[in-house]
Amino acid sequence: MGEMNNRNKWNHWSLKVIVFYVFISLLAPVISNDLPLLRIYQGEWSFPFLNQEQEYNFSEKTIDGGFEIHAPFGYSSGKSDPLNMSFRGPFDHQLAQNKKGELVEIPLMKRHWLGTNLLGSDLLADILYGTRVSLFISVIATLLASVLALFLGFLAGWFGPTSLKISAVKMLLIFLLFIFWVHLLLNVESSAEGWLGWGVSLFVFIFMMKILAKRKMDVIANVKIFIPIDAIFLRISELFSAIPRVILVLAFIQLLSASLLSIILLLALSAWVDLARIVRAELQSIKSMTYVDAAVMSGIHGARLLLIQILPNIWPTVLVFMLYTFAGNIAIEAGLSFLGFGVPATVKTLGGLISEGKNNFEAWWMIVFPGLWLSVLIYSMFCLSDRLRKTEN
Amino acid sequence: MMSRLIKRFLQTLVSLLLLVLFSFFLSRVLPGDPAKYILTFNNSQVVSSAEGRAKCYEQQYRQMGLHLPFFYFSLESILLPDSFIHLPDNDFKFLLCSLSYYSGSPRLSYSLAKKIVANKENEFLVASFQRVGVSRAVDDLLANRDVTEIDEKFLIDLSQLKSDHENQYWKRWIPSIRWNAENQFHLWCFGGRLDGSGFVSKGIVRGDFGKSWTRGGDVFEMVKFPFLLTLFLSVFVLLVTFPLALITGGWLVFYQRKWYAKIQKPLFIFTYSIPTFWMGTALLLFFANPRMLDWLPSASPVLETKNGFGSWFLSLVSQAEYLIIPLFTLGYSTLIYLSQMVFELLKDELQKPYVLTLRAVGSSERKIIFYYSMKNILVPVIVSGMSVFPLLLGGSVIIDFLFTMPGMGSSMLQACDQKDFPVISGILFVSGLVTMLSFALTDLFTSQVNPLIRQSNFKKNG
Numbered sequence: 041m042g043e044m045n046n047r048n049k050w051n052h053w054s055l056k057v058i059v060f061y062v063f064i065s066l067l068a069p070v071i072s073n074d075l076p077l078l079r080i081y082q083g084e085w086s087f088p089f090l091n092q093e094q095e096y097n098f099s100e101k102t103i104d105g106g107f108e109i110h111a112p113f114g115y116s117s118g119k120s121d122p123l124n125m126s127f128r129g130p131f132d133h134q135l136a137q138n139k140k141g142e143l144v145e146i147p148l149m150k151r152h153w154l155g156t157n158l159l160g161s162d163l164l165a166d167i168l169y170g171t172r173v174s175l176f177i178s179v180i181a182t183l184l185a186s187v188l189a190l191f192l193g194f195l196a197g198w199f200g201p202t203s204l205k206i207s208a209v210k211m212l213l214i215f216l217l218f219i220f221w222v223h224l225l226l227n228v229e230s231s232a233e234g235w236l237g238w239g240v241s242l243f244v245f246i247f248m249m250k251i252l253a254k255r256k257m258d259v260i261a262n263v264k265i266f267i268p269i270d271a272i273f274l275r276i277s278e279l280f281s282a283i284p285r286v287i288l289v290l291a292f293i294q295l296l297s298a299s300l301l302s303i304i305l306l307l308a309l310s311a312w313v314d315l316a317r318i319v320r321a322e323l324q325s326i327k328s329m330t331y332v333d334a335a336v337m338s339g340i341h342g343a344r345l346l347l348i349q350i351l352p353n354i355w356p357t358v359l360v361f362m363l364y365t366f367a368g369n370i371a372i373e374a375g376l377s378f379l380g381f382g383v384p385a386t387v388k389t390l391g392g393l394i395s396e397g398k399n400n401f402e403a404w405w406m407i408v409f410p411g412l413w414l415s416v417l418i419y420s421m422f423c424l425s426d427r428l429r430k431t432e433n
Numbered sequence: 434m435m436s437r438l439i440k441r442f443l444q445t446l447v448s449l450l451l452l453v454l455f456s457f458f459l460s461r462v463l464p465g466d467p468a469k470y471i472l473t474f475n476n477s478q479v480v481s482s483a484e485g486r487a488k489c490y491e492q493q494y495r496q497m498g499l500h501l502p503f504f505y506f507s508l509e510s511i512l513l514p515d516s517f518i519h520l521p522d523n524d525f526k527f528l529l530c531s532l533s534y535y536s537g538s539p540r541l542s543y544s545l546a547k548k549i550v551a552n553k554e555n556e557f558l559v560a561s562f563q564r565v566g567v568s569r570a571v572d573d574l575l576a577n578r579d580v581t582e583i584d585e586k587f588l589i590d591l592s593q594l595k596s597d598h599e600n601q602y603w604k605r606w607i608p609s610i611r612w613n614a615e616n617q618f619h620l621w622c623f624g625g626r627l628d629g630s631g632f633v634s635k636g637i638v639r640g641d642f643g644k645s646w647t648r649g650g651d652v653f654e655m656v657k658f659p660f661l662l663t664l665f666l667s668v669f670v671l672l673v674t675f676p677l678a679l680i681t682g683g684w685l686v687f688y689q690r691k692w693y694a695k696i697q698k699p700l701f702i703f704t705y706s707i708p709t710f711w712m713g714t715a716l717l718l719f720f721a722n723p724r725m726l727d728w729l730p731s732a733s734p735v736l737e738t739k740n741g742f743g744s745w746f747l748s749l750v751s752q753a754e755y756l757i758i759p760l761f762t763l764g765y766s767t768l769i770y771l772s773q774m775v776f777e778l779l780k781d782e783l784q785k786p787y788v789l790t791l792r793a794v795g796s797s798e799r800k801i802i803f804y805y806s807m808k809n810i811l812v813p814v815i816v817s818g819m820s821v822f823p824l825l826l827g828g829s830v831i832i833d834f835l836f837t838m839p840g841m842g843s844s845m846l847q848a849c850d851q852k853d854f855p856v857i858s859g860i861l862f863v864s865g866l867v868t869m870l871s872f873a874l875t876d877l878f879t880s881q882v883n884p885l886i887r888q889s890n891f892k893k894n895g
Contacts, residue, residue, distance in 0.1 A: 219508065223608035227510050227534070237606065275444070279451045281820070282868040283861060284827030290849055291459055291857045371708045378710045379834055381849060391710070398714050398835070401722050408718075411711035418706035426702075 049431035054420035061417050065172040072165040073111040074119055080107040114150050115162035117169035117388050124152060125160035127403040155405040157396055167410055170390045171417075173383065177304055178369040184308035185369075186315060186362050193319025194346050196273035198327065205264045209252060217245045273320065280313045285372060293381055300383055303376070307369050315361045322354040356432045363425035367418045374414055390414045437880065445873045452865045453637070457618055460643075460858035461503060468494040470852070471646050491522065495630035498620050502613045511609045514539055525550050528559055535567040536594045537601030545590050571595055642859035647851040652859045656844055658738045658745060660863060663841035665749070666756070666832075667825040670764040675818055678768055682775025683803050686783070698773070705769040709828050713762040713835040721758060730755050733838045759832050767821050774817060778810040812883045819875040823868045 070077060075088040089111070115121065123135040123143070130153060136146040146152075154163040224237045252261050280288075289306045296302035326332065335349045351358075376382035377391030378398075385392070390410045397406025472486075472493055494500060500519045512533050520526040525546065532542035549558050562570045574591060619625065621643070624636025635641035642652035688694045721731035734752035737744045749756075782788070783806060791801050826841070833842030841860060848856035 219608055219610070223508055223510070226508060227605070227608070275447050275451055278444075278448045278869065278872065279455060279865070282448070282452070282823060282872065283455075283865040284823040284830075284868075286827035286830050287845060287861055287864055290830065290845060291861050294849055294852055294854070294857065295459070295462065295464070367706070374708055375710050375831055379831065379846065381846075394711055394714060398717075401718055402724065404718060407711070407714050411707070411715065414711065415703070415707045418708070419703050422702055422706050423699075 049428060052424060052427045054423035054427065057416065057420040058424065061171060062175065064168060065175050068117075068165075068168040068172050071111055072113040072115060072117070072162070072168050074114055074116045076108040076110050078109040113153070113162070113164055115152070115165045117165040118161055120160040121152070121156060121162065122160060124156050126158055127156065127400060127406075128152060128160070129155045129403070129405055154409050155403070157393075157403070157406060158400070163393070163405060163409060166388045166393055167390065167413055170388045170393060170410070171413070173300075173387055173389050174370055174373055174391075174414075177300065177307065177373050177383070178366055181304045181307035181311065181369050181373075182362060182366045184304070185311040185365055186358070188308065189312040189315035190319055190351075190358070192273060192277075192312065193316040194323060194350075196270045196316075197320035197323025198346070199269045200324070200327075201268060201270040202266055204269045205266045207252070207261045208263045208265050209260050210249065211265060213245060213248055213252075217241060270320075273316075277313045277317060280310065285310045285368075286375065289372065289376060290379075290381055293376075298381060298384060300387075303373065303383055307372060311365050311369055315358065315365055318357060318361050319354065322357055323350065326350060326353060356428065360425045360429050360432070363421050363428070367421040367425075370414070370418060370421075438877065441873055441876055445869060448869055449866070452862060452869065453622060456637075456858040456862040456865075457621055459861060460621070460854050461617065463852075463854060467646065467854070468497060468499060474647050474851070475649065487522070492631070494522075495627075496632055498617055498627060498630070498632045498634075500630075501615055501617050501620070501627075502611075504616055504618045505613055507611050507613055507616075508608055509611060510534065510605050511607050512537055512539060512605050515611070522550075524559055528562055531562065531567045532594070534605050535571070536597040537604045538594075538597045541590065541594060541597065545587075545594060548587060548590075568598070571598075637862065642862070643855040645848075645853055645856055647853045652855050656841065656856065656859055656863070658736065659839055659841045659844045660860075661742075661745070662736070662749070662839060663826065663829040663833075664867065666760065666763060666829065666840070667822065670760060670767060670825060671818065671822065674764050674768040674771060675814075678771030678775055678818075679807065679814070681768075681772040682779060683807065685772070685776045686779040687799065687802055689780070701769045701773060705766055705773075709762060709766065710831045710835065712765065713758070713832065716758050716762060717835070729758055731758075731836075733836050736839055759836050759838060762835070763825060763828050763832055767818075767825065770821065771814065771818055775810065775814055778813065779806055782806040782810055812879045815879060815882075816875060819871055822871050823864070826864045826868065 064071065069089060073089045075091075077087065077089050079086050079088055123137065124146075128134055132155070134146040134152055135143050136150055137143060152162050152164070154167070156162055157166070220241050221238065224234050224241075251257065288310050289303075292306050293302060296306070332345075332349065335345055340349060373382060374389065374391035374394075377389040378395045379391075380395065382391060383389060390413065393410040394407055397403055397410075400406065468490060472490060513530060517526070517529055517533065517539070520529065528549065529542060529546040532546055533539045536542055558570075558574075561573070565573070571591060571594065575588070575595065615627070620627070620632065620634055620636070622636050623638055624634045624641060626633045634643065640653050642656075644650065645652055645655060648655065685694050685697060717731055718725065720726050721729045732755065734749060734755040737748040779802060783802070788801055788806065791805060792798075796805070829840050830842030830845055832838060833840040834846060837843070841864070844856060845860050847853075848860070
């Protein structure tokens with residue numbers, strides 16, 4: 041019964057929608073491109089679409105009986121169509137040039153199905169490429185946030201308020217090493233010497249630890265102090281949940297420059313809180329179960345215990361909250377590009393497209409289509425997580 | 434009860450301390466030199482002479498208290514005397530510190546650095562020190578002594594510096610922790626004055642967030658009314674959505690077998706998954722657009738901020754029609770979230786045995802749902818209602834941007850455009866502070882409302 045349940049829980053339309061989005065965004069250059077995917081010309085095979093720098097030349101095709109395969113939608117993101125500039129809607133007259141050079145109504149296969157923007161760039165292509173950027177940023181940010189959340193949640197949940205104890209001498213040694221490393225980082229600027237200092241101090245530290253581990257040093261090493269890791273975790277998570285995420289990311293993006301990497305990092309650093317709290321709560325309830333005791337008694341410790349014994353048991357809950365985090369990240373990333381503080385303006389994103397439409401209300405398609413596309417993605421994530429949650433119970 | 438109160442108070446205090454450190458960190462760790470930034474941004478009185486510019490710069494530098502160390506503790510090498518850190522001129526400080534690090538003898542470095550800076554023709558020297566590093570620069574100077582027009586004394590000092598470098602090189606590796614009684618954090622947090630530099634601050638504990646870098650005004654005065662507007666809108670949304678969510682959730686459970694209650698969930702969740710900014714844009718497009726339905730104004734209210742709080746509030750209320758779309762945009766996701774939560778919780782609650790008893794006794798279904806069960810689910814709903822609060826504050830950034838409202842988000846975005854870090858850190862601090870206080874109050878309130886929490890706590894403590 042349980043196995044049936046496990047097999048069925050992924051069998052849901054929302055997963056298919058998400059997979060569809062991922063495929064679309066991975067294959068965007070093949071689906072929507074103004075350059076031919078494959079060209080066989082005088083017996084030579086070439087793939088022009090791989091090189092986006094070049095312009096498509098109509099005459100090339102007509103010189104000789106060459107053979108070309110085109111993408112289903114014949115426009116690339118960001119390349120303007122000079123005949124359909126300044127907001128041509130999906131139902132408006134769209135123009136094209138025929139072989140004689142006359143302006144005619146565009147053929148059906150070459151239509152801008154979702155309209156164009158001010159510069160005549162095709163909205164459908166922009167949406168496809170924008171989804172790619174949004175998904176890339178949110179996937180990486182969610183994975184980073186999950187790793188961070190699992191680590192911190194494990195730490196707080198496993199050790200609890202009092203059970204993380206550390207020898208006072210070791211603590212002192214760690215403190216000294218920390219001070220020295222910060223000193224190297226801040227004050228000694230020469231990099232080669234800096235690396236030497238890091239290495240030597242680490243070597244000395246490990247050596248001292250080895251000495252401490254000897255039996256004769258037991259008296260010193262047994263003086264222990266406990267670290268209230270749970271309380272520290274709670275206070276830090278309260279700090280991060282109290283500051284609104286948009287404001288946090290907006291503030292810190294001024295320190296770093298606005299690039300893909302910094303957006304990913306900031307999204308990850310602001311998204312870990314909820315997941316980490318869930319992991320902590322799950323661990324607190326799972327810690328006292330007999331199978332954990334059995335594992336501990338059979339000599340499994342540390343990361344092995346957490347990853348092999350405990351993680352599979354809390355995995356369903358973690359997955360549900362990872363999906364929530366994912367949906368939240370997509371929404372926040374789109375909101376940031378909407379505000380103009382997201383990824384650099386040269387990169388098309390869904391939020392950027394909507395903000396383009398916001399300034400030109402006559403171009404309703406610039407608002408409606410990217411927004412619907414985004415909402416359906418987020419909706420299917422919510423539905424999938426709902427499904428997972430229900431089959432879990 | 435008393436011990437719980439004290440414990441919660443201490444916890445909030447620790448979190449607040451973290452928040453203060455966080456905001457301070459944000460306001461200080463910047464790329465570049467804030468004094469220079471301010472002078473280039475507000476170059477209203479252009480000073481032509483280099484000397485005048487340097488004086489201006491030093492005055493600005495001291496006025497902001499930038500010559501002080503950051504925190505109560507600082508980690509330096511033993512090579513740097515205290516006085517080096519307090520120097521007002523960044524270029525000179527850089528030169529001095531790097532020379533001192535290089536040679537290990539502060540006194541000699543000081544006289545050399547003074548000589549280099551004093552001689553105006555040697556400006557390129559400072560640049561070369563910055564570019565290639567001290568050891569390369571000193572070697573170059575000693576190698577090509579004919580190229581530069583430097584006197585003998587200087588060269589002797591330089592070779593002395595090089596020999597010092599070879600002898601006392603190791604000293605720079607030794608860190609020393611120093612205690613700084615006067616530091617930037619203390620002044621920023623608790624206020625104070627610096628004699629002789631014109632630095633006066635009341636500190637954030639008395640509501641002084643410093644001066645805006647780009648607009649010159651007091652940050653508190655600048656952010657006061659925008660923040661009030663945002664707070665008012667957020668609290669209003671919470672106050673309206675909370676009872677509405679209880680009622681909606683209750684009715685959905687009451688009619689859960691009807692067809693319209695069955696399709697409500699996908700509809701509501703789809704609406705919930707619409708991003709705030711798109712909802713706002715779409716509402717403007719459909720309801721405040723002369724091409725479609727021109728029902729509501731798309732402009733923002735003009736608020737009276739000159740004559741204090743009362744007239745501000747009156748001007749806000751008298752322009753209520755401007756707030757309909759913004760309030761809806763801010764509140765729809767909260768309403769759906771809370772009402773779905775009430776719906777799920779109530780459905781589970783109705784499975785419990787006491788409901789069966791109540792039904793057997795003959796209570797009406799309406800009374801069971803809206804009175805007996807509602808009482809039991811109130812606490813988790815209140816807690817998650819308050820956890821929405823930071824989302825509302827964050828949503829106000831998007832609302833303000835969309836509807837050009839004079840709220841906190843507008844101030845934030847303007848400050849972000851101009852890299853005005855006192856304003857940014859002030860807004861971050863205040864929004865965090867309000868949320869933390871609301872979290873603490875919710876905790877206390879729920880422990881009062883729910884006898885179970887009160888009792889379990891009593892057992893634990895005594």
